[in-house]
């Protein structure tokens with residue numbers, strides 16, 4: 001469920017009229033709904049219970065205002081780079097609520113994380129374990145560590161976002177995890193806390209998650225039998241969301257409840273502190289990308305609607321063949337006819353397409369469209385390809401809105417480069 005709905009003939013974000021907002025800030029822009037973020041965070045947190053730690057996977061949306069909102073709700077952060085740790089800290093997330101994940105952390109990044117005193121570093125390779133032990137010991141610190149296990153259960157909506165199979169680069173095997181846990185327990189710079197797992201993203205079938213969690217439970221038991229202390233289990237993110245209106249009606253919040261029940265069933269007796277790293281689930285439905293129709297290109301077999309947003313602003317359709325609903329910002333009346341359109345951006349690639357043969361009300365230049373469910377992996381994956389400016393991000397709360405990232409200026413865009421003096 002989200003807080004984007006038609007009121008008096010126009011799509012609103014909570015109580016803010018998106019057509020007026022578009023007139024004011026110009027298109028394209030991202031718009032996020034506070035109430036939707038709050039709702040999803042609370043649904044998840046309440047379902048998992050007060051003891052669960054929630055580390056928002058900020059790769060999904062790392063705008064400082066969104067992070068501050070989540071920090072106020074009690075969220076920690078799952079980070080994957082020094083830049084993300086710096087963002088989390090800048091947003092007011094305490095170091096004691098930050099997890100650092102990722103397959104290729106540099107020594108510099110590890111040293112930075114240790115120095116900040118973050119809650120936990122999830123180790124993904126044997127080499128990283130030794131590097132961290134050395135760095136932490138040299139700093140006179142003991143860093144809390146979890147080992148990321150690859151349980152050989154891959155899942156996710158697309159091969160490019162599956163992480164839990166042996167074919168994927170992430171984590172160490174179950175048997176390596178056992179061996180490394182033992183070895184690491186005696187390393188001076190480390191404090192072995194537990195295990196971490198994350199098998200993929202946009203997962204809506206709980207069977208795969210359950211299989212992976214059951215394997216983790218077995219591993220915890222085996223490690224404890226071998227005399228190790230395993231206090232924490234970081235269960236990653238990955239829970240999927242409805243991208244189509246019809247799915248939203250069919251699923252609602254039930255998946256979160258079923259997920260929480262499954263976690264309790266599989267891990268309830270284990271006596272571990274559980275942590276979660278949801279990203280998409282918290283912010284996906286809380287954001288839209290508002291764009292404006294530039295013009296049409298009628299071809300013999302189809303008509304292209306060319307909009308002013310492009311694959312550099314939202315790359316998910318081009319990269320994962322992802323589906324996003326597209327709603328007209330002006331509510332179509334009952335007598336408005338619709339027709340199939342290919343909705344495309346202005347970039348010089350055929351993959352710059354948001355939808356194919358999508359039935360939309362007949363629209364013309366100047367009409368605003370909302371690309372729905374764009375709050376996760378939208379702005380964070382955007383680029384300046386074709387020298388297009390990064391688009392603004394707007395946060396709405398009730399009837400208020402704030403520009404939480406202004407449109408990049410052309411000066412700032414050009415200032416990124418420097419011409420050497422020999423030219």
Ligand code: LLP
Pocket residue numbers: 057059060078101102161163198200201202236237238239277278279280281316320376377
């Ligand atoms: N934890 C780890 C270790 C992860 O790698 C990820 C996502 C998450 C948590 C959060 O997963 P979520 O709850 O958001 O599914 N760009 C792709 C998704 C890539 C996900 C990468 N890892 C997309 O737009 O679908």
